[in-house]
Amino acid sequence: MEIGASLDKLFAPLADATLMQAVLIQLFIVFLLARIFAELFIKLGMLSQVGEILAGVLIANLAIGGFTLASGLGIEWHPTDPSVFHEVFEVIANLGVIFLLFSVGMQTRICELRSVGRTSFTVAAFGVLIPFILGFGLIMGFDIFIAKDPNWLVHALFMAAAMVATCIGMTARVLTEMGMLDTIESRIIIGAAVVDDILTMIVLAVVVSVAASQRAGTGMDLLGMATSIILAVLFVAAILLLCSHGVPRLSEMQRCRLTREGIVCREREWPWGFEPFPLAVITCLGLSAVAFVLGLASIIGAFLAGMLFAEFAYEKLESKFKGINAFLVPLFFVYVGMRVELSGFGGMVLLTVCVIALAVLGKYVAGYLGVVLTDRSLGSREANIVGIGMSPRGEVGITVAYIGLTAAAITQEMYTVVVFMSIMTALLAPPWMARAFRSKYGEGGPSS
Amino acid sequence: MEIGASLDKLFAPLADATLMQAVLIQLFIVFLLARIFAELFIKLGMLSQVGEILAGVLIANLAIGGFTLASGLGIEWHPTDPSVFHEVFEVIANLGVIFLLFSVGMQTRICELRSVGRTSFTVAAFGVLIPFILGFGLIMGFDIFIAKDPNWLVHALFMAAAMVATCIGMTARVLTEMGMLDTIESRIIIGAAVVDDILTMIVLAVVVSVAASQRAGTGMDLLGMATSIILAVLFVAAILLLCSHGVPRLSEMQRCRLTREGIVCREREWPWGFEPFPLAVITCLGLSAVAFVLGLASIIGAFLAGMLFAEFAYEKLESKFKGINAFLVPLFFVYVGMRVELSGFGGMVLLTVCVIALAVLGKYVAGYLGVVLTDRSLGSREANIVGIGMSPRGEVGITVAYIGLTAAAITQEMYTVVVFMSIMTALLAPPWMARAFRSKYGEGGPSS
Structure with missing residues (x-):
């Protein structure tokens, strides 16, 4: 308690600082810690984002005599009484996720969707459907029989949606490093991940609409729910139509090829x-x-905006967004970690294990079935690789859970479960996938 | 009044939005207007920043039946009762000026300072001293004899500091467009502008220290003032020493040359x-x-941080900061414009004219004297060109005034005067300089 009190005193001058001065000190300390953890995790061969999330977990949860760094900096989250310091930090972190989803959208080109085959589409569709059903069932059962929570519908919808999105970033990096990008499995995985992103956005739109209708009405307002779902789907469809028919006609049509660097499209001039x-x-x-x-999540708009510019995502435009993201996105991941509450999480370990197991199983089965049902030339070895490759979750799943948390559509504990699920699948999948690839192609890649 | 009330109603849903949703709508509308004005001013051959500042002036001052866009968006500034919406917007804009000054610092290389000749140094030193004395005298006289304001010392110090900084951006662009970058006058102007930036930071450090001592004590606390001035100068000196002796030794020494693109230094590898x-x-x-x-202005730290990285400011690092700046800096310029109050400005027109006249005269005399006193090979025609080239003020002067305004060290009216002074000198100097160059070298540039 002594140390905590003196640490508190050390940070006391912050309370007298102007808002801007306090923000500078907060951002400096948070960004510094985030980067140290990110570098550490990169050195260990893991994703820098995992380090940034863990930095956030420590900032908010590592208590020394009642003192946490988050409370010292004034950015501790109080459910009932948010401070201006916290709110400003939250807004900056949230701008990070807006630009992050814009960048994800910018890597999703309609021309790529066209080049994606039937197998990828099936893998993606199953990959959304199966984890969603498994997740929904699990949380529904947990809420009704164990937690006895009357909000099971909204909880189950959001948790299921958070289990849907595949994270292509880590998979693509492993494929590239192993020289396996030219294989049929890689084509299927990368194609499916692109479709997956769009399907996730539609699922999220529907889920947010349902949650909003639930919150607003006293009971189930079926007409209102149907209206907002239709509105959501129309919005997404309108942008997709604009992407596929409006934007390309502004100059000539686009051609894409799968290369060692992933799917590469010819650069187009800004007209x-x-x-x-x-x-x-x-x-x-x-x-x-x-x-x-x-009434949709704002990140859906950001993602669709990114898709509109995907056709023109040449070097100059992308590098500028890389600059913004390099500043803002780590702050979002730290904030994701800061919202994790470790105290009282002990009782949720079993649920976490179940969620991780179903998340991996769901994607694995989806990938496996998608391959064997659509392409007779591929066998169980190929289906196995695709199943593993689809299993890591990433920033999109975390974002869905974060939206659910801020909208009070899932509980604090469920949010923590999703964050751990994303971290664990992202850490487990790459070595597993590397082994599966090696057992088929050997050490030297597809050419040997 | 009718239109104002219905406009107010149009924006009413914003009050119910969550903070983040409101911020998105605010940023969208503000960024959109800023860009429209910026494009308009670029088309007219003027600086985009001027357009962004004017967009801000209109957002806060264009009232339709009592409704301003700033009030509709909830980002109106209330001196006694700031809203969270406004505070968040202010923080984001202020992050813009931090990164802006970092970028200014990143273009100020110690190796450039070494290559700057005696003439540039003299021009820069005079260019700080003469406008400072003229500005100080003018505001002292205005406050004592006309406004009868007891705070004349702090007012005069800040206003004088805001009149000191030359804006090289516009000048360099005009020189490049005319193909005049190889002339002796261009070398002197660009060299002087680099020295000028550093001298301005030292002046600002001293002024902020004095203002703080004034505010804290009941009278003049000479010892405290001296302490903070020494602290300020030591901080700047320590960073400069690190720049000139520490950083270059991390790899080999740097060589710089003046080219058509300005001073170009060899790219160095990040070690x-x-x-x-x-x-x-x-x-x-x-x-x-x-x-x-x-106790210094935080932008001084940002500027010096930029200088530390100037030695490594190769393409990759610079392009990322360009991305951040392209998003945040327009928001700062809009905010600068939003803090301008047009109502009640009528009485300050004469002072504005005087400030503009002294600002131009001060820099002109400094440039002229600096040339004729140090280089006997140059005549009055060359001195005339240098004098004109030193006269535009820009973002640094505005930033100094903005710091003075937020610290209540200058009045609202004086802030508006500085903003108009910066805009007017930036608009007037380029065509004037073009004529002076043409009268010496003719249409074709120095080679003809």
Whole structure:
């Protein structure tokens, strides 16, 4: 308690600082810790994001005599009485996830979807459906029989949606490092991950609509729910149509090829006389706001805005967003970790294990079935690799859970479960996949 | 009044939105307007920043039946009762100025200072001294004899400091477009502008220290003032020493040349195994926080942090900061414009004219004297060109005034005067300089 009190005193001058001065000190300390953990995890061969999330967990949960770094910096989260310091930090972190999803969208090109085969589509569709059903069933059972929580419908919907999104980043890196990008399995996995992102956005739109209708009405407002679901699907469909028919016609059609660097599309010239970057920022903010007005999650708008610019995502535009993301996205991941509450999590270990098991199993079965049902030339070895490759979850799943948490659609404990599930699947899948690839192709890659 | 009330109603849903949703809508509308004005001003051959500032002036001052866009968006500034919406917007805009000054610092290389000749040094030193004395005298006289304001010392110090900084951006662009970068006058102007930036930071450090001592004590606390001035100068000197002796030794020495693109230094490899960008962000935030703890303006820390990385400011690092700046800096300029109050400004027109006249005269005399006193090979025609080239003020002067306003060290009216002075000198100087160059070299540039 002594140390905690003196640590508290050390940070006391912050309370007298102006808001901007406090923000500078907060951002400095948080960004510094995030980077130290990120570098540490990179050195260990893991994702930097996992390090950033863990930095956030420690900032908010590592208590020395009642003192946490989050409380010292004034960015501790109080459910009933948020401080301005916390709110400003939250907004900056949330801008990070907006730009993150814009960048994810910018890597999702309609032309890629066209080049994706029937197998990838099936893998992606099963990969959304099966984990969703498994997750929904698990949480429904948990809420009804164990937690006895009347909000089981919204909980189960959000948790199921958070279990849906495949994280392609880690998989693609492993494939590239092993020189396995030219294999049929890689084509299927990468194609399915692209479709997966879009399907996840539609699922999220539907889930947010249902949760909002639930919260607003006293009972189930079926007409209102149907309206908002239709609105959501129409919004997504309109943007997809604009992507596939409007934007490409602005100049010539696009051709994409799968290369060692992933799917590569020919760079296209920006057809107008003004800078593309400000227009991209305006579109990102604007569609996020529209999504909010339509009752959707704002990240859906950001993702769709990114897709609109995917056709023009040449070096110059991408490098500028890389700059923004390199500053803002680590702050989002730290914030994701800060919202994890370790105290009282002990009782949830069993649920976490179940969620991880069903998340991996769901994607594995989806990948396996998708391959063997659509392509007779592929056998169980190929289906096995695809199943493993689809299993890591990443930032999109965490984002869905974070949206659920801030909308009070899932509980604090369930949020923590999803964060751990994402971290664990991202850590487990790569070595598992490497072994599966090696057992088929040997050490030297597909050519040997 | 009718239209104002219905406009108010249009924005009413914002009040019910969560903070993040409101921020998205605010940023979207503000960024959109800023960009439209910026494109308009670029088309007219002027600086985009001027357009962004004017967008801000309109957002806060264009009232339709009592409704301003700033009030509709909840980002109106209330001196006594700031809303969370406003505070969040202010923090984001202020992060913009931190990164802006980092980038200014990143373009200020110690090796450039070494290559700057005696003439540039003299021009820069006079260019700080003469406008400072003229500005100080003008505001002292205005406050004592006309406004009868007892705070004349702090007012005069800040206003004089805001009149000191030359804006090289516009000048360099004009020189490049005319193909005049190889002339002796261009070398002197660009060299002087680099020295000018550093001298301005020292002046600002001293002024902020004096203002703080004034505010804290009941009278003049000479010992406290001296302490903080010494602290400020030591901080700046320590970083400069580190720049000139510490950083270059990390790899080999740097060579710079003046080319058509300005002063160009050989690119240097980043010597460590980790990414330079996160370290640059951490240093920027950290030194800004240190500057605040030392009682200096935080932008001084950001500027000095930029200087530390100037030696490594190769393409990759610079392009990432360009991305952050392209998002945040327009928001800062809009905010600068939003803090301008047009109502009640009528009485200050004469003072504005005087400030503009003295600002131009001061820099002109400094440039002229600096040339004729140090280089006997140059005549009055060359001195005339240098004098004109030194006269535009820009973002640094505005930033100094903005710091003065937020610290209540200058009045609302004086802040508006500085913003208009910066805009007017930036608009007037380029065509004037083009004529002076043409009258010496003719249409074709120095080679003809």
